[in-house]
Amino acid sequence: MEHVGYQAELLQQEETYEEDETLVERAKSGDQEAFGELVRRHRSKVYGYARSYTREAFLAEDIVQDALIRAFLHLGTLVDSRRFLPWLHRIVRNQAYTRLQKGPHKREQLFTGLINLSHEMEPTDWEDLDSILHRLGRTWSPAMEHSGDPSEIVMRRELLQTITGMLHCLNPRERRIVESHFFDHLSPLEIGRLFEMSQANVYQVLSRSRKKLIQEKTRVVVDQYMKTRKDAGIMKQAVLRKPEAFTLPTWITCAAALHGLIEYTDRKMSLPMVLGLSGHAFRLTVVPKEIHIAGPTMFPFADVLQEGLRNMGFESRVVGGEAADCAPAPNANHVSPTLLGADAREKRPLPTLLPQALELVHRSIDRGYPVLAWDLFIPEFGLIYGYDDESKQLYAGDNCGHDKTIAFEHLGRGLVEELFVLAIEKTVEIDQKTMLTKAIGAALRHYAGAGSDKACTNGLMAYTAWLEAFQQGGIEPNGNAYTIAVAENARRNASLFWSEIAATWNDPAFDEIRPTVVEASALYGQIAEEFAKLLRLFPFPAGGEPNASEPSKQAGAILQGIESLERKAVALLELMQEKLFA
Numbered sequence: 001m002e003h004v005g006y007q008a009e010l011l012q013q014e015e016t017y018e019e020d021e022t023l024v025e026r027a028k029s030g031d032q033e034a035f036g037e038l039v040r041r042h043r044s045k046v047y048g049y050a051r052s053y054t055r056e057a058f059l060a061e062d063i064v065q066d067a068l069i070r071a072f073l074h075l076g077t078l079v080d081s082r083r084f085l086p087w088l089h090r091i092v093r094n095q096a097y098t099r100l101q102k103g104p105h106k107r108e109q110l111f112t113g114l115i116n117l118s119h120e121m122e123p124t125d126w127e128d129l130d131s132i133l134h135r136l137g138r139t140w141s142p143a144m145e146h147s148g149d150p151s152e153i154v155m156r157r158e159l160l161q162t163i164t165g166m167l168h169c170l171n172p173r174e175r176r177i178v179e180s181h182f183f184d185h186l187s188p189l190e191i192g193r194l195f196e197m198s199q200a201n202v203y204q205v206l207s208r209s210r211k212k213l214i215q216e217k218t219r220v221v222v223d224q225y226m227k228t229r230k231d232a233g234i235m236k237q238a239v240l241r242k243p244e245a246f247t248l249p250t251w252i253t254c255a256a257a258l259h260g261l262i263e264y265t266d267r268k269m270s271l272p273m274v275l276g277l278s279g280h281a282f283r284l285t286v287v288p289k290e291i292h293i294a295g296p297t298m299f300p301f302a303d304v305l306q307e308g309l310r311n312m313g314f315e316s317r318v319v320g321g322e323a324a325d326c327a328p329a330p331n332a333n334h335v336s337p338t339l340l341g342a343d344a345r346e347k348r349p350l351p352t353l354l355p356q357a358l359e360l361v362h363r364s365i366d367r368g369y370p371v372l373a374w375d376l377f378i379p380e381f382g383l384i385y386g387y388d389d390e391s392k393q394l395y396a397g398d399n400c401g402h403d404k405t406i407a408f409e410h411l412g413r414g415l416v417e418e419l420f421v422l423a424i425e426k427t428v429e430i431d432q433k434t435m436l437t438k439a440i441g442a443a444l445r446h447y448a449g450a451g452s453d454k455a456c457t458n459g460l461m462a463y464t465a466w467l468e469a470f471q472q473g474g475i476e477p478n479g480n481a482y483t484i485a486v487a488e489n490a491r492r493n494a495s496l497f498w499s500e501i502a503a504t505w506n507d508p509a510f511d512e513i514r515p516t517v518v519e520a521s522a523l524y525g526q527i528a529e530e531f532a533k534l535l536r537l538f539p540f541p542a543g544g545e546p547n548a549s550e551p552s553k554q555a556g557a558i559l560q561g562i563e564s565l566e567r568k569a570v571a572l573l574e575l576m577q578e579k580l581f582a
Contacts, residue, residue, distance in 0.1 A: 024081035035075070039068060042085055049089050053096035058225050058359040063099055067092045169216040174209045181206060214352060221355045222409070229362075229389060238365050239386030239395050240264070246383075248399045251482070251489045253380040254297070254305065255280045256399040257372045260383045261424050262312065264369050269312065276497030277435055278308025281490050281524075282443035285458050286483055287328050288465040289472065291546075293479035294328035294379070296486040298456040301374065301420050311438040313430035319357045320412065320419035321374070328455065329416040332378040333478050333541060339415060340378060342407070351412035351419040358408060361387060361394065364423035372422040375414035377402040384421070433509050433580060436501070440577045447570050460570070463563040470552045470559070477543025485540045488531035495525035513576045520572045523565060530562045 020041075026034035046067065050060035070091050078087050167175050177195065180186045181202075186194065188202040195202075229235050245260030248271055259274045275281040287295045301321040309316045330339075338344060351357070361384055364371050370385040373396065382398030387408075394411065397403030412419025447459040457465040469475050498521035502514055510517070537551055537558075538544040545551050 020084045021081040024075065024078065024084050028075055028078075028081075035072060038084065042088065045085070046088060046092055049092045050096060053093065054100065056356070056359055056363075057228065058355050059099065061225070061228055063092060063095050066099075067095050070095065166213055166216045166220065169212050170209050174205055174212070177202065177205050178209050178213075211349070215350050218350045218352050218354055219409075222358070225355045225358065226389065226392070235389040237386075237388040237390070239388075240365060240368065240370055241385075242403070243370055243383050243385055243397070246397050246399050246403060250275075250399065250493070251486045252280050252296070252493075253382070253398055253400065254372075255493075257381040257383050258305065258308065260370060261309075261372055261422075262314070265314070265424065265427055267313070267427065270496075270500060272493040272496035272500055274312070275490065275493040276501075277311045277439045279304070279311070279439060279442040279446060280308070281494035281497055283446055283458070283490060284462045284487055285456050286462045286466050286469075287456055287479070289469055289474050290476045291466065291469050291480040291483050292328040292476060293331045293333065293482045295456060295479065295483050297379065297381075298328065299451060302422070305372070305422055307442060309424065311435055311442065313428050313435065315425045315428060316422055317360065317425050318420065318422045319360050320351065320353050320421060329379050329418075331476075331479060332415055335415065342410060344415075345407075345410040345413040348413040348417050350409060351417075353419055354409070354412060357411055357419055357421045360421055360423055369424050373411070374420040375412075375416045375418060376406055377404075377414070379414065379416045432505055432507055437577065437580050440573050440580070444570065444573055444577065447566070447573075460563065460566060463559055463566070467556055467559055470546065470556050473547040473552065475546040477538065477546055478541055479543075480546050481535070481538045481540035481543035484531060484534045484538055488528055488535055491524050491531060492528035495521050495523075495528060497521075498524065509580075513579050516572055516576050516579075520569065520576075523569050523572065527562055527565045527569065530558055530565065534558050 020038065023034045023038050027038065043064070047060060047064050050063040050067075051057070054060050054063070067088065071088055078084065167178065170178060173195075177191055180191050180194065181188070188199045188206070191197075191202045192199045197205075226235075243260040244263055245256045248256040248259060250256050250271060252275065255271065255275045255278060258278055259269070259271055262269055262274065269277075272281070283296075283299070285295050285298055287298065302318045306316050306318065332340060361371050365385070365387060370383045372381060373384050374381055376382040376384070376396045376398065378400065380398055380400055382396055382400075382402065384394050384396045386395030387393070388395075388405075391405075392408040393405040394408065396406050411421075449457070449459045449461045452458045452461060469480075498517050501510070502517045502521060534555060537555060538546055546555065
């Protein structure tokens, strides 16, 4: 019976190949319905191939779309029509490898850059709106309806319909200029003459139109992603229990959010332990001259947070966090409250990585883990702990008093206009010695000034910049007070971190450094008390009078004393590192 079943399966495969061969031959001759039938017959298999290369549903769908476009355009190159499915599988594989190697943050070209490219040499990148427009512009004409490769004609027509549909986001003047440039082959100079405008203004309109089209493209992709979820029957509401991290008494919101991620795992850590192992107990970042409120959060989110999680034995995945502008973000305490609301978010650009961010949120919460996110309500870190697909709302909060829903499309459209989400992917085995060694290494690199630039200064050098700011008298009171509050809280938790290690880490490997650990706990406690003196001088949020002569002089003396203590702390860290490596 098994032999008969196997023969029947072979016969069925042969019949399928025969049918595919017929459909492929018809499609080669221009029968688009035949190609459509091939797609309907094999799309689920193709999607399965794509998912085998990537765990992201959104990326797999994107790969499938690109693969089908390439198959449509190059069907004539398939020599053996019976081998359609393996051929298509190979296209999916190649496209998947290309996408995974390139990564999600491909930089799109400017319109002006496309103008000077060779029409013959430039390949079409089906992920890039400009590249698609450029291909259409150089190849489409009414005469093409009756000449050339039939599959190419059909694909150009379908792409043209998609793009022209997106063009509705432009006003009539912008649309005419874009169509004149890409579809009527007019140069900016010719367009300027036609519309009685300067060539520079033509470039401005094209650039502005491009931004609008990118926004519309993102909306379309989000809609397609949600439609895919609906078609798959996975539209739902999923809300985890509210994170205990929302009640943590710390100014360091990224540490509270990290603690919130970890509390859903099988590893339980105190807040001081999270701050110490992630390195945030030892960080100090200031904005020179004014000591802006953004200083404590001016670090490369992905690098610092993922390293901190690795120090604790967690691998993570991020979307976003690559803002090109390194200038301090606006102070949320000084802007109109209307700029923090939903109406203001609606007016800000839609982040192009929103589909990937939503996919990460869905996948992580479905696995039972919340997602760390930036600027959900104000420019601080919080957690997303649920979603509702029907209403397109995320359940989110932070330890600053916020706990409410936020629209899917408002993610990454806060005051800072920066999208960043992070989720734990897996737990890895790591011993206490390795954790501490990694944490000390990260702390020492920060103390040495790693990551400092024109916009911000890190570690011990931050004290010099802070003292100069007091001497120059240009300090912003609110930002200065916040920076002090964060530093005081960090060093107090550093003291508790070392105290907890001394009391609870009983491995004999720590016996040699235990006296140094106890000394470090006392020293960081002393540093925290000195910062507390500064905080009494400049209480948050009002900030006191940091630019007045007497308070400034007192602050300078205290900061010099803190810097001296910090240098002693660095020496203790170096001693511990040396003994741990011995």
